[in-house]
Amino acid sequence: MRRIKSSVFGMLALVVVAIFSLVGCGSEKQAPPAAQQAQVVEINVSAAASLKDALADIQKDYQAKNPNSKLVYNFGASGALQKQIEQGAPADVFISAAPKQMNELEAKNLMNKATRKNLVENKLVVVVPKETKLNITKFEDLTQDGVQKIALGETATVPAGQYAQEVLQKLGLWDKLKDRVVFAKDVRSVLAYTETGNVEAGIVYKTDAISSDKVKVAAVAPEGSHQPIVYPIAVATGTKQQKAAEAFVEYLFSADSKAIFEKYGFVMGN
Template identity: 85%
Template sequence: MRMINSRVLAMLALVVFSVFALVGCGSGQQNPPAAQQTQPIEINVSAAVSLKDALAEIQNNYQAKNPNIKLVYNLGASGSLQKQIEQGAPADIFISAAPKQMDELEAKNLMNKATRKNLVENKLVVVVPKETKLNITKLEDLVQGSVQKIALGETATVPAGQYAQQVLQKLGLWDKVKEKVVFAKDVRTVLAYTETGNVEAGIVYQTDATSSDKVKIAAVAPEGSHQPIVYPAAITTGTKQQKASEDFLAYLFSAESKAVFEKYGFVMGK
């Protein structure tokens, strides 16, 4: 009798242990580790480098309110970013400094056309080193012999360079200054060349010029001398974070973001 009881107790103990083990396994599947639960959602934003300062402030504001979101910026020339997206680089949102790059990505069904809106607008200006002795007050002054080097963005990939070429051609100056042109990989590099005095003048966005205390604006491109400078923004068709991307894109058009963009000299898009 005692032997039977011992066997029964042993079997009961085994059953109880098995039940607890199964419950433990089941709860493990239903409740992943805390680190896994709190891992933030990453949104990859490919954006024109001229937006750098404004986007950095917007990033801080947005992540402070949304700790579950991590914004990862890829900043550069719009044409280079376009090529990266075409080659499969991770991107949830694209903000171009010109419609051309967005149009070409749309044509390849790489952008969600329904989400596209013009985010901000900008102006094009000639900048010179702060301490320059040259008398440059209009674009026509760039033909002077004392102006030996003029920095522009690469016209194949940098919208600011494309706008600059349009202006110079419109004013009949391109053939007179093209031998002086030093091309740069993006508009911030044009600014750097001018800040350091490696060139006598550079053509950049007004917002880039106002971000630096080492240059001054010598001239503004006349109205109608180039295509309107607009920055379209849209969500890519390849995004894996559709809802999170939609929320951040909406935030870019909010009153809070508008105040940041205007602080850095941008005008909100129409």
């Protein structure tokens, strides 16, 4: 009898083990393999400070439509961003406010020439505090005695500052005004100086002027007084996210992105 009982208990034990094994197998089938779980791809975008508002809106749209992509922006003066990229800062996509910075990176084989396009265009304007009593309607009016300080972007690193200097030189005003110039680290800082009344006038992009309710446009740079203001875009040669970076660049030329850029005063590039 003892032998029969032990045999029966042994068989029952085997059945129980088999049942638990089957249950375990079933639970494994329900969990998707880790390899099949979608991974979020990070796209590092270095972009001119004047694009900040438009790209913030585009970020919301793009990530909603592409939940597996995460856009990480680095905004600043184009010259400063160029230096960062040269020094190895992470950048999958670069958008400059002028061709110069893109050209220099391309010459060092840091930008993929085949992916380069002109994204948007802009205009250069003089802005003044909204409540100013000064009568400024053209660039030449900046020479009047009431204008003691004029904010410009650093001409060594900020394209808006370079364009501004080009206009003032073209109009024969630079030597008269250079002692009144207050240099700022980027175009948004120029706007802030003007908004707070720390300067009587600033020279910024039209899109920056539109973004603020504390300033008004006093004058627009005459046609032909500076090089065309174009924003080239390209994928970095060192990117590890080639397909994702190219997909984002392509999206920036879509109808959805075009509507956002135009909302902020940009004109799409050719």
